Amino acid sequence: MKILVVEDEKELLSSIESYLKSEGFLCETTGDFNKALELIDIYEFDCLIVDLTLPSGNGLDIIRKLKSKNTNTGIIIISAKNALDDKLLGLELGSDDYLTKPFYLSELNARIKALMRRRNFNGSNIKIFGAISIDLNTHQVKIGSQELTLTKTEFDLLIYFSSNRNKVLTKEAIAEHLWGSNVDQADSFDFIYSHIKNLRKKITDSSGIDPIKTVYGLGYKFINNELT
Amino acid sequence: MNLLSRISFSYIIVSLIVLITGGSLFFYIFKKEIYEELDEQMRDEKRNIERLIERSDTIPSFYSCVNTEILIFVAPIGLRIKPERKDTVINHPHEGEITFRQWRYTVNTEGNNYVVVIRKSLIDLSDLSEQILYALITGFITLLIGAAIVNYIVLRVALRPFYHTLKQLQKYSLDKPGNLSLTQTNTKEFRELNQTLKLMTNQIENDFQRTKQFTENASHEIQTPLAIIRNKLELLMQSNNIQHEEASLIQSAYEAVERLSRLNKTLILLTRIENKEFSEKKVLNFGTLVKHLTSQMEEKVQLKGLKISIHAHSDFNHPINITLAEILISNLLNNAIRYTEKGNEIRIEIYKNRITFSNPGLPFNIDAEKLFSRFFKISASSKSLGIGLSLARTIAESCDLKLSYSYQNYTHLFSVEA
Structure with a gap:
């Protein structure tokens, strides 16, 4: 899976690159507007991650150029401006998602994977990892042949974990993923804790294995190697 | 009480005092003049009577009229009456009570003693003073009202720039800078007032803009470094050989960054609200x-x-x-x-x-x-x-x-x- 990341802030760019590479993506990166146009011209990408405010041009123009090529590239805008106009214009031009800075790398990763799933949708939309299979259309979750009954939040949580397997997810990132960034997080953590407890219990009850590890005080890690 | 009525009120009070004092003084002087005039006439008559009596040593015949009454009696020799001048009220058969100015004195000749009483009716005087009093009061009231109206109108016109400035100030808000439109005026004080206000509001607007700009810039500039720190910590967490101690260090740093970025986000939101970026309602x-x-x-x-x-x-x-x-x-x-x-x-x-x-x-x-x-x-x-x-x-x-x-x-x- 090939991804082009266009971001002029060098350190942000390298963080994104590093996270995505560890997820097994092939990453092309640039901070330059013209270089980005050039890369789009030459190569075919599965996904474009683009910052709107670039020193030498507007990210929206890169999206326009890409769309004129009529490719099937998924587009995610990352912008420091949480301006509704930009968001709407971006979506109108054909971008698939919009992420406001600062964002969590795990969130970006989850968005890319969700986008890829939608793009590569072919009849059945079942995601299988290890012994767990998730039907994204019917929201049905199975471990082996045994069905799990999950609440909506638990389901979202599982999808988020499954997109970021073997990664430490902080409770802050989980809170924002589940409830959005406007929620005052201070009291969300207790709820995350109980949701994770419930999800963990449901998986353990049907498989005997607990895939959700607590990593010191940092957060949670979903390891499903043992579930194979 | 507003400024205009306060000034008008004071004006009316002062005018009233001046008019009442002036009127009373005028009235007093006028009355005194009339009495002096009367006394002068009576002195003439007195001299006349004395001359007549001395010449003939009999009671001279006089014709009395409504205004003047002269009575002469023969009195026993040796009767001395202290001459007196006074106002007296006499009941007149037709006219009712009439106030007279009365002189009474004795005239001595060689053989006789006469008492002379001269009375002059004050009825004309009281009529006259009444008339004058009415005229005075009517005049004064007309003058007062007229002057008050003129004064009010003149003040209104003169104070117009002041009221305009006041209204503009009441409407003034820092959210809409530059909307303080003060009119030109020829009155020196108001011109100065407007100039001072203009200077002051400009200064305030500039300061306000600078502060706002600073908050805005600061929050936006803080955004990127915050994002970098957060993402680097996220990456650091993924490292496989973190020990417990390091984990808690990372966690503390991460929590602080989270706190800072939430704070910053809210500050940006506040600035955007204050900048009226959410005006669509x-x-x-x-x-x-x-x-x-x-x-x-x-x-x-x-x-x-x-x-x-x-x-x-x-x-x-x-x-x-x-x-x-x-x-x-x-x-x-x-x-x-x-x-x-x-x-x-x-x-x-x-x-x-x-x-x-x-x-x-x-x-x-x-x-x-x-x-x-x-x-x-x-x-x-x-x-x-x-x-x-x-x-x-x-x-x-x-x-x-x-x-x-x-x-x-x-x-x-x-x-x-x-």
């Missing part, structure tokens, strides 16, 4: 919004063992920006959820132009207004940023709503009122 039904938001928080509410009840007594519709309305209501809801003890109920009541959130709890013992100040926290250890209610109030104000707090019967009550 739509009439919103608060009942619908509240139902929508509470259903989103249902999980949270259940987990905490609370109950939320919505009592809609009427529809509450108000023009507001949708994004801001959501932040406002969810901040109040979150606040209520946070400070309600397990097992208690949060009551939401919707009236025609008001929505209230109430929950039982112990009193805060602090000034209600303090709750809405930025970075105020009930307890220092609280994880909250202390900015949620301040944000809610800024939103409310930007949408012409009034957000207030009260405590009654062990119940905290927040009210949003149109």
